[in-house]
Amino acid sequence: DAGVIQSPRHEVTEMGQEVTLRCKPISGHNSLFWYRQTMMRGLELLIYFNNNVPIDDSGMPEDRFSAKMPNASFSTLKIQPSEPRDSAVYFCAITNRNIQYFGAGTRLSVL
């Protein structure tokens, strides 16, 4: 399995605050994906990168969301300002030999 490290594992913040989620792939990959998962909407693709370049960000809900991948070993997803409806589990995933492997996720609660 390819490894993906996400941090923090849990984040509790207040509405209006900036939130930054981090993802570190620790082995070879071609693409990197950010997903959001909620009970109501299931697993939703937010954005994905190919060779560090954003390819499709049509899933990013609003301008409050932004993602960067400055190099092959690091990516961030930022929410500014955060809102209670952003509460969800955010997963980072990478593709290795056509299989997507997920990080453990960040559980975000916006109060």
Added chain:
Amino acid sequence: GQNIDQPTEMTATEGAIVQINCTYQTSGFNGLFWYQQHAGEAPTFLSYNVLDGLEEKGRFSSFLSRSKGYSYLLLKELQMKDSASYLCAVRDSNYQLIWGAGTKLIIKP
């Protein structure tokens, strides 16, 4: 539009066999994936089908019929630890994964 359908919830008995179905309508097809997700954890890869037929991997098997837009995941000799959600996903013509909502499998003793 693109659509993946799978039952919301299923219940089965420990030691038994259960089949979880998945039907799909997508723009193109480049493989079908099954993932397992335990509560509070990340999805983990179970199987991949790109050609018609049955792929067996231990207690788990996955079947694909491209002409019918249909797949199933078969779990044999069910164990309590198999209680989880099972997600079906199809890779479309853009090589993007389209995800089903998942099937919550409850195993009873």
